[in-house]
Amino acid sequence: MKLKVTVFILAVSMLITGCKSEEDAKPKEKAIETSSKVEEKQFSNAFPLSGIGTNEEPEGRAVAVMINNHPDARPQSGLSQADIVYEMLAEAEVTRFLAVYQSEKPEKVGPVRSARDYYIKLAKGLDALFIAHGYSPDAKALLAGGYVDHLNGIAYDGTLFKRVDFRKAPHNSYITYKNIEKGAEDNSFNLDSQPDSFTFLTKEQLKDLQGNPAPSVMISYGSKVFDVTFEYDEESGKYKRFSGGEQTVEYEKETPVLLDNIFIIEASHQVVDNKGRRDINLENGGKGYLLQKGKMNEVQWQNKDGHIVPIKNGAEIGLVPGKTWVNVIPDQPGLIESVSVDSE
Structure with a gap:
């Protein structure tokens, strides 16, 4: 009889130990606590266009990309990683985006579309490298006059800018961030200086x-x-x-x-x-x-x-x-x- 009791107690003990091991393997409450601590963490710096905290030096010039918003260009690539997006009318009732990147570098951005002068002036105000494919007459005059550092698909179609096969022109021009950096290097554009910061709530x-x-x-x-x-x-x-x-x-x-x-x-x-x-x-x-x-x-x-x-x-x-x-x-x-x- 004692032997049976001993075996039963041992079995229960092993079962409890096994359950505890399984529970310990699950990240349950600890994950929530860890997440909460991360949110409360004090950072030494913040990105200037997003205000998101970082312990690294938030170096890097802003890059502003003209992105197509025609229905044939949706969904786009890279919008979720932009610190700021400006949406304005480009012509008639058609809106276009100026997506500005600094805290994140998307792998690919697009479809890239043609410039308008007021988008260029916004990019200039942020001291951003301006990216577009094409231009209006007023925009062309600004770019040709050296108003802002820029890369344009008119000059780099098929090299820095690539045409995808799943969309039709003019809704199929894309550029990778690596090619943006390559174009900046080839043209001796500085990509190190960060923009002035916006004001953010504490x-x-x-x-x-x-x-x-x-x-x-x-x-x-x-x-x-x-x-x-x-x-x-x-x-x-x-x-x-x-x-x-x-x-x-x-x-x-x-x-x-x-x-x-x-x-x-x-x-x-x-x-x-x-x-x-x-x-x-x-x-x-x-x-x-x-x-x-x-x-x-x-x-x-x-x-x-x-x-x-x-x-x-x-x-x-x-x-x-x-x-x-x-x-x-x-x-x-x-x-x-x-x-x-x-x-x-």
Whole structure:
């Protein structure tokens, strides 16, 4: 009888030991604790265009790439890794992106599209290397005059810029980051100097963030194909982007574009030719909306030394550290007519 009891106790002991071993192998609560500690970690530096903390020196020049937003160019490559994306009308009701990289270097970016002068001026304000494939007459004049360091697919089609076979021209030009660096080296462009930093909110300021509820916002550019919707995701604390009813994701892995700041500004637009190209005034400032963490504030915007920044009560407002998307809309009809905010 004693032998049976001893065997039973031994078996139970082995079973408990085995269960503990299996539990120890699972990362359960410890993973959550580790993640929390990482978020609370104090960093010695921060990237200037995203405000994300780093212990490394955030060296490296910004690179600004003109990215196609035609429906035949979607989904694009590289948008989720941009620190800032500026979305503006390029011609008629067609919008185009200027994606600015500094904290991350995407393997491939595109489709790359032609330049407009106001995109070039934004790149210049960030001291960025400007990348495009083609140009409008005004943009060509700026580039030819040496206004900004640049690489253009007109000169490097088939070398630095490659045509993919799964899309048709003019929606099939791509460039890798390695080729951007190669082009910069070949042209003796400096890629070391980092841009001036934007202003970012501290952890304490984030806790006290105020504003009207803004879980969803829709921006009209006059065509459903180019209308934009941003929806706030409570779980991630970020905004998802939708264009023409489809979520904006990466072409290769369908990684979603997730954003921390949505900055919508109105600016004067003037049509300058029969193709519907425009002149957009990004110097004089004006009205804007700033969406952060599911909340919206009415603000003004100013161009401060080339940086488009939000202003309230005469002071610059900090951005949430992370990714920023800037939508520029015509001041006629303006914010009230072009932007619809769902507050529920």
